[in-house]
Amino acid sequence: MDPKQRNYLLLALCAILVIGSWVLFVPPNKKITQGLDIQGGLSVILTAKPAQGKTLTTADMDRAELIVRNRVDKLGASETSIQRQGSDSILVQIPGIKNAEEALKVIGSTGQLEFVEVASITDSATVAALRAGDDNVKIKAGTYKPFMTGEVVKSASVSQNSSTGQIEVNLSMSTEGSKIWAEATTRMAPISKGGTSPTGEQVAIVLDGVVKSAPTVNEPITGGQTSISGKFTAEDAKNLKTVLETGALPVTLEPVDTRVVGPTLGQDSLRQGVLAALIGLLLVAIYLIAFYRGLGVISVVSLLVFSSMFLGLLAGLSMFGLFALSLPGIAGIVLTIGLAADSSILINERVREEIGLGKTYRSAAASGTRHAIGTSVDADLVTFVSALALFALAIGPVRGFALTLMLGIVCDLLMMVLFKRPVIMLLADNIIPKAPAFWGVPKEVTRTGIAAAKKGGGVRA
Amino acid sequence: MHKFNIDFMGNRRIMFAVSAVLIVISIAALGIRGLKFGVEFTGGTVINVVNAKTVSIEDMRKAFTDAGITNAQVQESTINGVRGFIVRTEVTDPKVANADTAKVAVATKLPSGEFQVTTIGPGWGKNVTNKALLALMVSILAILLYVSLRFEYKMSVTAVVALVHDILITLGIYALVGWEISPNVIAALLAILGYSLYDTIVVFHRIKENSQGLVKQSFMSMANTSINEVLVRSLNTTFLSLIPVVVLLFFGGSTLKDYALALTIGLAVGAYSSIGVAAPLFAMWKEREPKYAALAKKFAKAS
Numbered sequence: 001m002d003p004k005q006r007n008y009l010l011l012a013l014c015a016i017l018v019i020g021s022w023v024l025f026v027p028p029n030k031k032i033t034q035g036l037d038i039q040g041g042l043s044v045i046l047t048a049k050p051a052q053g054k055t056l057t058t059a060d061m062d063r064a065e066l067i068v069r070n071r072v073d074k075l076g077a078s079e080t081s082i083q084r085q086g087s088d089s090i091l092v093q094i095p096g097i098k099n100a101e102e103a104l105k106v107i108g109s110t111g112q113l114e115f116v117e118v119a120s121i122t123d124s125a126t127v128a129a130l131r132a133g134d135d136n137v138k139i140k141a142g143t144y145k146p147f148m149t150g151e152v153v154k155s156a157s158v159s160q161n162s163s164t165g166q167i168e169v170n171l172s173m174s175t176e177g178s179k180i181w182a183e184a185t186t187r188m189a190p191i192s193k194g195g196t197s198p199t200g201e202q203v204a205i206v207l208d209g210v211v212k213s214a215p216t217v218n219e220p221i222t223g224g225q226t227s228i229s230g231k232f233t234a235e236d237a238k239n240l241k242t243v244l245e246t247g248a249l250p251v252t253l254e255p256v257d258t259r260v261v262g263p264t265l266g267q268d269s270l271r272q273g274v275l276a277a278l279i280g281l282l283l284v285a286i287y288l289i290a291f292y293r294g295l296g297v298i299s300v301v302s303l304l305v306f307s308s309m310f311l312g313l314l315a316g317l318s319m320f321g322l323f324a325l326s327l328p329g330i331a332g333i334v335l336t337i338g339l340a341a342d343s344s345i346l347i348n349e350r351v352r353e354e355i356g357l358g359k360t361y362r363s364a365a366a367s368g369t370r371h372a373i374g375t376s377v378d379a380d381l382v383t384f385v386s387a388l389a390l391f392a393l394a395i396g397p398v399r400g401f402a403l404t405l406m407l408g409i410v411c412d413l414l415m416m417v418l419f420k421r422p423v424i425m426l427l428a429d430n431i432i433p434k435a436p437a438f439w440g441v442p443k444e445v446t447r448t449g450i451a452a453a454k455k456g457g458g459v460r461a
Numbered sequence: 462m463h464k465f466n467i468d469f470m471g472n473r474r475i476m477f478a479v480s481a482v483l484i485v486i487s488i489a490a491l492g493i494r495g496l497k498f499g500v501e502f503t504g505g506t507v508i509n510v511v512n513a514k515t516v517s518i519e520d521m522r523k524a525f526t527d528a529g530i531t532n533a534q535v536q537e538s539t540i541n542g543v544r545g546f547i548v549r550t551e552v553t554d555p556k557v558a559n560a561d562t563a564k565v566a567v568a569t570k571l572p573s574g575e576f577q578v579t580t581i582g583p584g585w586g587k588n589v590t591n592k593a594l595l596a597l598m599v600s601i602l603a604i605l606l607y608v609s610l611r612f613e614y615k616m617s618v619t620a621v622v623a624l625v626h627d628i629l630i631t632l633g634i635y636a637l638v639g640w641e642i643s644p645n646v647i648a649a650l651l652a653i654l655g656y657s658l659y660d661t662i663v664v665f666h667r668i669k670e671n672s673q674g675l676v677k678q679s680f681m682s683m684a685n686t687s688i689n690e691v692l693v694r695s696l697n698t699t700f701l702s703l704i705p706v707v708v709l710l711f712f713g714g715s716t717l718k719d720y721a722l723a724l725t726i727g728l729a730v731g732a733y734s735s736i737g738v739a740a741p742l743f744a745m746w747k748e749r750e751p752k753y754a755a756l757a758k759k760f761a762k763a764s
Contacts, residue, residue, distance in 0.1 A: 037716065040574070044555065047585070086592065100578070101559040256585035257501070258555035260562075262574030265511050269716065276712040280705025287701060328645060331720035334709050335652060338702030338728075342659070345701065349694040375666045378611060379659040382604055386654045389600035394592050396501075398648035401720070405652060 003366070004429070007422035014418035018305055021312020024319070028311060033318040035326030035400065038270045040263030041095035042103055045396065046253040048088050056088055064253060065090055072107060081324070086395045090253070093324075100260040107255075113150025113243065115181075117188060118202035118214060120145060130202060130214045137211040139204070146206070147184050152177020156244035158237045161229065167237045171226040171244055178224030186220035193219045205243065212243045257396060273330035280334060281307070284341050292348050294432070294439030298423055299344035306340045306415040313407055328401035336408025339383070343416050346372040348440075351424060356442045365428030369421040376416060384409045465692045469736055470685040470744060476737035480626060487633020494636045499643040500549065500579065502586035506558040508565075509538075509577040510546040516569045521546050528564035545575075555580040593647045600654055608658075612665060615746050620661045623739035627657045627730045634726055645716060649723035656702070656724075657731025660695060661739045667691050668740065679760040680753040684744040688736055699732035 001009075025031045036043040048064050050056045065082065068090050072080050081093045097103050116139070121127050123143040130137055154172045161168055173181055188203060189195025195217070204214045215228045228240065281303065288303075289296040310333070317323035351368035355361060359368075384406055391402035432439045469476070500507045513521070518537055525533040525548060534549045552558045558580045566573040601621060608617035628650060635642060667687040675683055703725060710721035748757050 045585075047582075047588070101556055101563065104556045104559065254582055255555050255580070256582035256588075258558075258578070258580040260555075260559060260576070260578040262511075262572075262576060264574050265509075265577055268511070269713075272712050273709075273717055276709040276717065277705065279712065280708040283704045283708065284701050287704070291697065327716040328648065328720065331645075331649070331709065331713075331717055331724075332652075334705045334721075335656070335702075335724060337705045338698075339656075339659075341701040342698040345694055345697050346663070349691075349697075353690070371670075375663055378666065379662045382607060382658045382662060383652075383656060385603045385607060386600040386651055386658075389596045389603060390648060390651045393596040393599060394589075394644075394648065394651075396589060396644055398593075398644050401645075401648045401652070 003425065007426050010418050010422040011426075014305065014422075017312070017414070017418065018308045021308045021315075025308075025311040025315035028315070031315040031318060032311070033321075033324040034266070034270065035324040035329065036093045036095060036266075037259065037261055037327045037397070038266040038325060039095050040261045040266045041093065042097045042100045043091070043093045043257075043259045043261070044104065044107065044255045045085060045257040046090045046092060046107070047256045048090070049252045049254055061088070061090075068092060068107065068253065077103075081321075085399075089256070089395060096263060104255065104258065107253075113153070114146035114206040115148040115150075115184070116144045116146050116204040116206055116211075117184065118204050119188075119197075120147075121204070130204060130211060133214075137214075139206055139209055139211055141209060144204075144206075148177060148180045150207075150244070152180070153244055156241045158234070158241050159227075161227075164229075166229050167232045167234060168227045168229045169232070169237050169240045169244070171228065173224040173226070175224070178222070181224065181226070182220060182222040185217045186222075188217040189220045190218070195220065205240075207243050213240050269327055270330075273327065273334075277330070277334050277337065280337055284337065288341065288344070292345075292440045293437075294435075294441075295348045295351070295424075296440065298420065298427075299341070299348060301423075302344050302415055302420045303337070303340055305419045306411050307337075309414055310336070310408060310411040313411060314404075317407075323403070324400075325404075326397055326400035328397050328399075329404040332401040332404030333408060336405060336412065339380070339408060340412045340415060343372075343376040343380070343412055344420065346376055347416065347420055347424065350375075352441055355444065361428040361432050361441070361444055362425075365425045365432075369416075369424055373416050373421060377413065380409045380413060465689045467689060467692070468685060469688050470681045470741055473737075473741035473745075476741065480734070480738055483630050483633070484626065487629050487636070490633045490636040491629075494639065496632065496636050497639055497641050498586070499641045501581050501589060501644050502642070504551075504553050504581050504583040504586060506550045506552045506555075506578065506580045508546075508548040508550070508558070508562055508579075510548070510571065511575050511577065512543050512571075513537075513545045513569075513575075514571065516546075516571060518546070520569060521548070521565075524565040524568040525550075525561070527568060528561040530561050553580065553583050589644055590647075593644070593651070596651060597654070600651065604654070604658060608662070608665075612669060616665050616669075616743055619739045619743040619746065620658055620665070622742060623661055623731075623734040624654055624657055626734050626738050627653060627727060630730050631723065631726045635723075640722065643719050645719035646723045649720045650727060653724065653727030653731055656728060657734060660699070660732050660735035663691055663694065664688060664735050664740050665743070668743070675753075675756065679757040680747045681744045681757065682760065684740055684747075688740055692736075695732060695736065699728060703728055 046068065048056055048061060050060065061084065065084060069082050072082060072092055072094065077094045077097060079095055083091045085091050092107060094103060118127060118130050121144045123140055126137060126139050126143065152173045154174055157170045159168055159170055187196050188201035190197055190200040200216045200218055202214045202216050204211045213228065215230060285300045288299045292299060314323055314325065347369050350372040351364050354364035354368040387402045387405040391399055391406065432441060433444065436443050518535055522535045525535065530550050530552060532551060536547045538545045538547045559578055562576050562578050563573060566576055605617045605621060608620055631650060664687065667690055668684050671683050671687050706721050706724045706728065709717050710725055713721055747753050
């Protein structure tokens, strides 16, 4: 394929990408997902702290994530996002939330689920309250010792007993848990059923130091399948089920970075960011045209191609839930505008220089763009490496900055190869030679011109 | 056209002296004044009240005290001409912080949407800092490796020297002026790493190209020519990269300003260090190679 055909093909490909991008990102405020700091809402990073003497495993984090997901779902908010960050943190984002305090309570209520024999509690007031059947009795640390923790819980469900019509909460335990449970319930069961207690002992189900339920053991439970019945309403039963399920998490989650942003505030920031990007783009365009004239116009069009592809990419990623524009992300975008202008200048300077050195327009366009793109690729890759390190290793909002920076670099390379180089090469054939002054390039040096240039110095072998 | 012939290499001692002075001042500032770390590093709560309407600073202070936060630091702030407040407290429990803020909103009769509450738990800052430092180390190593493989190790070492120079001076300015360091500033600094290298690599690229079959001049003077050849580009790109970032500095909100300020300083210092630090150091080092030492000797006599 001759260079001309190849250039037309590249441009056609570029046109398809740009049109595709427009289809993807128009209107941008709908098609590009906005981050929490822009649309307003609650953003919280939870860090998992393992129980004392234990180390945090990936399995723990998987469970933690699942549980956080359950909790967030419980809030009934839509379009929430839950992401793992680093080895021990989970980022939860809930847009447009009204009552941040309440939401934090639900999400942050993670703790230890413990099973405690009521008779073994050393604080008599607590025991008395539990005997009386009080709700949500608080139990002081140090006054009790759990015989089993929530880790053994495999699943919990709510059902209605077909013969009595009572609502029951069913609990299924791991093999290991079943053994401990069997031993404990045998001890706590009434003497009539082979136990040691006159009428059956109470077992307290404790979540985060609060007794959620304290049913009496009616018989030894040896199979690991347990059903808790009582004067439950459907709501009570569901709550107890959730406690049993979510409490199965052996780690505590602490909110370490909590941000609550009002909806108007985020929109203001977005407007400022977009305004800054547009003004920046405009000033860059004016400068490019003033300095490089015709080549400057091509550079400005290149910037528009770059911006279109960039927005298209962001919209495409948003579609799959892989991207949300945050304020640090906007900073990344603004930085890449400068980066894209840079690559454009590299090409302009190099082409001008090669023409000045006595090459024909055609060969200067081909070799100048090739060399300049070579330089850009090196420079871009190095910036990319820093951004990648930041994205992979850093935590918190700065990852948004690293992400847009990386995406911008990709678009920059695409723009140069698919647009700027082919356009300059095609124009150099017929159009630039007709009006060198307009295109901001020196006159093609004739044979005598080369000699003159040599005299002036600056020609390299 | 835009041809320059500035004797950068001849004046390299002046540039080194300038850099040395700046670095000494920066280290002194960092040592004596230290950096002011934001709440993300120290733990605590920052409450931004964006539009405070007619609420006075005394009323705001009283509202916080009444809400139960006794040691709140209340400052007035102006963003885009709108008067607001920045309140810093030591509260590290987000539930408490938000509950108290809700009380303040009621007391001052401001809509709760005007309040932005950021709470950072204790110990989190160390985590953030460690991760950032790790990212810094990894990217410096990766860059060293890339430049060593693509060019040569002498380029990568001098490029990294220039980088450290840029980062020290930027941090020094932060220490001197007393601006607050937030994770955003750290992220911007890391980006500067890449960006400052961008400039350096463009210069190195040209030096490498021009060094092929070098016989007619010394390495030093060839390097000087190379800098001059890419000077217009360097000036233009630095200027053009600065434009959007400076615009951001003037129009952006507080998060965006964090980035813009660090990027502005870093870009300017980075552009300077490519020419003033990285290239001369590299040329000096190369001149110690026997091949180039001979060239240097030959042309030193001739001139």
